[in-house]
Amino acid sequence: MKIYTADEIRFVEERENEIGMEFLRLMENAGAACAKRIEKYLKPDFTTVVVCGKGKNGGDGFVIARKLSEKGFKVKLILAQGAPLAGDAIEMSHKVDPSVVELIRYDWDPNLAEEAIENANVIVDCIFGIGFHGEPDEACSEVFKMINCSTAFVIAVDVPSGVDTDTGDACKYAVCADVTLAITTLKPAHVLFPSRGNCGKVFVLDIGIGEEALSSVSPRLYTLRMEELIRLLPARNLEAHKNDFGHVLCIAGSRNMPGAACLCSGAACVAGAGLTTVAFPESAYASIASHMREVMVLPLPEIDGKLAATVECMSKLSVYIQKASAIVIGPGLGQSEDVTELVGTVLRSAKCPVVIDADGLNALANDLSVLSGLQVPVIITPHPGEMSRLTGLSVSEIEENREGIAAEFSKHHGVTVLLKGAATVVASKEKDDVYINTTGNVALAKGGSGDVLSGIIGSLLAQGLSPIDAASCGAFIHGHAADVVIGDTSVAGLLASDLFTGIRKTYIELNK
Numbered sequence: 001m002k003i004y005t006a007d008e009i010r011f012v013e014e015r016e017n018e019i020g021m022e023f024l025r026l027m028e029n030a031g032a033a034c035a036k037r038i039e040k041y042l043k044p045d046f047t048t049v050v051v052c053g054k055g056k057n058g059g060d061g062f063v064i065a066r067k068l069s070e071k072g073f074k075v076k077l078i079l080a081q082g083a084p085l086a087g088d089a090i091e092m093s094h095k096v097d098p099s100v101v102e103l104i105r106y107d108w109d110p111n112l113a114e115e116a117i118e119n120a121n122v123i124v125d126c127i128f129g130i131g132f133h134g135e136p137d138e139a140c141s142e143v144f145k146m147i148n149c150s151t152a153f154v155i156a157v158d159v160p161s162g163v164d165t166d167t168g169d170a171c172k173y174a175v176c177a178d179v180t181l182a183i184t185t186l187k188p189a190h191v192l193f194p195s196r197g198n199c200g201k202v203f204v205l206d207i208g209i210g211e212e213a214l215s216s217v218s219p220r221l222y223t224l225r226m227e228e229l230i231r232l233l234p235a236r237n238l239e240a241h242k243n244d245f246g247h248v249l250c251i252a253g254s255r256n257m258p259g260a261a262c263l264c265s266g267a268a269c270v271a272g273a274g275l276t277t278v279a280f281p282e283s284a285y286a287s288i289a290s291h292m293r294e295v296m297v298l299p300l301p302e303i304d305g306k307l308a309a310t311v312e313c314m315s316k317l318s319v320y321i322q323k324a325s326a327i328v329i330g331p332g333l334g335q336s337e338d339v340t341e342l343v344g345t346v347l348r349s350a351k352c353p354v355v356i357d358a359d360g361l362n363a364l365a366n367d368l369s370v371l372s373g374l375q376v377p378v379i380i381t382p383h384p385g386e387m388s389r390l391t392g393l394s395v396s397e398i399e400e401n402r403e404g405i406a407a408e409f410s411k412h413h414g415v416t417v418l419l420k421g422a423a424t425v426v427a428s429k430e431k432d433d434v435y436i437n438t439t440g441n442v443a444l445a446k447g448g449s450g451d452v453l454s455g456i457i458g459s460l461l462a463q464g465l466s467p468i469d470a471a472s473c474g475a476f477i478h479g480h481a482a483d484v485v486i487g488d489t490s491v492a493g494l495l496a497s498d499l500f501t502g503i504r505k506t507y508i509e510l511n512k
Contacts, residue, residue: 001204001228002214003221003436004185006130006165012184016213027056027088029207031063034157034181037203038064038124039071041153041179046121047074049152051143052089053127053161054081059089060157060183061126062096069100076102076116080127080143106143113143120152125175127161130187135171136162144173156180159189160198168192176200184209191223191436193422221403223438224476230510232469233460245274246325246462250295250455251317251346253280253332255305258287260332260358260451263496265295267455268328270503271477272512273462277320281307306334309341318349326353326461330360331451339363344370353377353461353470357454358386365389371413377467378415381454387419403427403434416467418457420450424475428468435472440479443486448496453478456503480506 004012017023042048050065052058061077062084069075077096082105084090096103106113117123125147127140136144144162147154154177159165162174165187180199182190189195190202224232237244248268253261258280265278276295280288281302289297298320301313321327329346333339343363347354347370354376356364361382364370368390371378384395391398391409398405399421406417406427416428422442426435457474465473481502482494489498 001186001223001225002219003188003191003223004217004219005188008217008219009130009185009187011217012209012213015216016209019212020210021208024088024091026207026209027059027092028063030183030205031060031092032067033205033207034060034124035064035067037181037205038068038122038155039073041122041155042068042073043121044072047076047119048122048124049076049078049116049120050124051078051080051117051127051147052084053129054083054085054089055129055131056086056089057126057129057157058084059086059092061124062089062092064124064126064157065101066092066096069097075100076104076120078113078116078143079103079105079107080140082107106139110142114146117146117150117152120150123147123150123152123154125154125156125161125177127175129158130165132159132162133164136173141173144175148173148176154178154200156199158183159187160195163189163195163198165189168195170194170198174198179203181205183207185214186223188221191221191423191438196423220432221434221436223436224472226509229473229476230512232465232473233510233512234463234465236512242274245272246459246464247275247277247323248273248455248458248462249320249324249327250276250278250331250458251280251307251327251329251333252278252451253284253288254307254334255281255283255302257332257334258284259448261288262291263448263451264328264331264455264458265292266497266500267452267503268459268462269294270500271456271459272507273459277324279317279320281305303336303338306336306339307342309338309345313342314345317346321346321349322351324352324462326355326458328355328357328454328458330357330363331454333359333363335359335362347371347374347378350374350376353379353467355379355381355454355458355461357381357450361386361390368413371415374414379418379457379461379467379471380415381418381420381450381457381471383420383450403436407432407434416471418471418475420453424479426468426471426475430468435468435475437472437475437479439476440482441486441491443489443491443494444479444482446494446496449478449499452496452499477503477506
């Protein structure tokens with residue numbers, strides 16, 4: 001699903017106004033669509049308070065108040081900024097029957113407005129829309145605080161008031177909604193943090209804008225829905241055999257971190273790879289082999305519990321490199337000169353796509369030149385700290401511009417970048433589009449989660465997905481796996497290995 005910026009959606013609406021529906025009809029449709037959805041949260045004895053600003057978002061609110069009152073619901077309408085100023089909003093305000101809908105102006109009677117908000121069952125936030133930037137004035141801040149202090153169910157129209165549509169920034173008292181009704185399309189504020197935390201559950205509402213108007217711009221950001229994921233994942237022929245689903249080689253683990261090898265290779269199996277081999281230092285054999293029944297094990301020569309870059313080690317490993325459909329390198333390898341040399345040698349000798357994670361990335365941090373001239377696709381999966389080491393930027397600088405930095409790095413170094421964190425982003429050298437993941441939760445902030453993710457991505461590569469699709473679908477599946485299992489494990493108690501159950505449940509939903 002494409003994600004439209006404020007300017008892009010304005011252009012789309014202007015185009016629709018030229019070739020299809022005029023602005024006033026679009027506002028009527030938006031308000032009607034919102035009112036229909038809001039009805040699902042109402043009971044006959046509920047009082048709904050619609051809080052309107054002076055712009056077009058307030059115009060949507062007038063339509064909502066009218067539509068709900070016409071259905072017999074008790075509605076109060078608060079003007080948070082005085083009388084409307086936008087032309088369409090003024091016209092819509094005149095259509096509200098004051099004998100049915102109680103009208104309260106905050107600037108005239110703030111105490112009455114506060115009382116209405118305190119006693120509301122449902123509050124509909126229509127104060128600011130996609131045009132908001134910076135900080136609200138003192139009066140609006142007070143209204144925001146009243147809404148946030150209320151026990152009512154809060155529904156934001158398009159975006160919660162006080163968030164910046166394009167950057168995802170949120171002002172101090174920005175409205176925290178239980179549900180956000182996105183008009184026509186998703187916007188960056190719905191998927192980026194911190195604003196994503198203000199949105200609650202997001203529903204995209206169709207208000208009748210045609211494909212011609214929507215295609216008049218080319219949004220750079222996108223995300224995936226379950227139905228889109230179904231189309232991207234390969235179908236499984238009933239006559240297929242294991243070799244049809246690829247062979248993943250996971251080069252992972254060390255004496256002190258054997259679990260990383262188990263999680264990475266186990267995830268590759270659960271995500272659908274036909275064959276999986278895990279290569280690791282021989283001293284970790286007992287720890288790894290005893291936990292891995294479904295994978296082939298390849299214990300290799302080591303130095304101090306970490307893989308050695310010796311001729312013997314590389315000779316044994318090269319046999320499997322030639323067989324592999326995808327390689328994952330890095331989880332739990334540890335750091336040493338030999339590991340750094342081995343990572344470079346594997347990259348230069350690879351004949352298939354490679355996922356580089358964790359200590360594989362640390363091995364590259366001091367010399368990114370190894371990425372130049374590689375003959376195979378590469379996906380890197382850094383968290384912000386690892387991305388900081390790769391770029392020389394601070395973590396805060398990276399977090400302030402996640403999409404831009406990932407895209408710049410991917411183009412400069414010719415790799416696909418999956419930058420982990422809240423709202424994981426994926427950027428590719430092949431296209432300008434940047435994927436933003438919307439699945440997952442804070443339970444993933446635990447050791448081992450990234451090892452599972454790299455295994456999933458390796459598995460999808462081995463099954464034939466392109467690097468950008470493998471990375472974006474992998475992020476979706478990984479996050480969704482956490483979403484579907486926290487009810488059984490809790491956010492605090494989720495283990496990385498619990499994600500295997502989540503992956504299976506996700507594949508059941510996908511019918512894969």
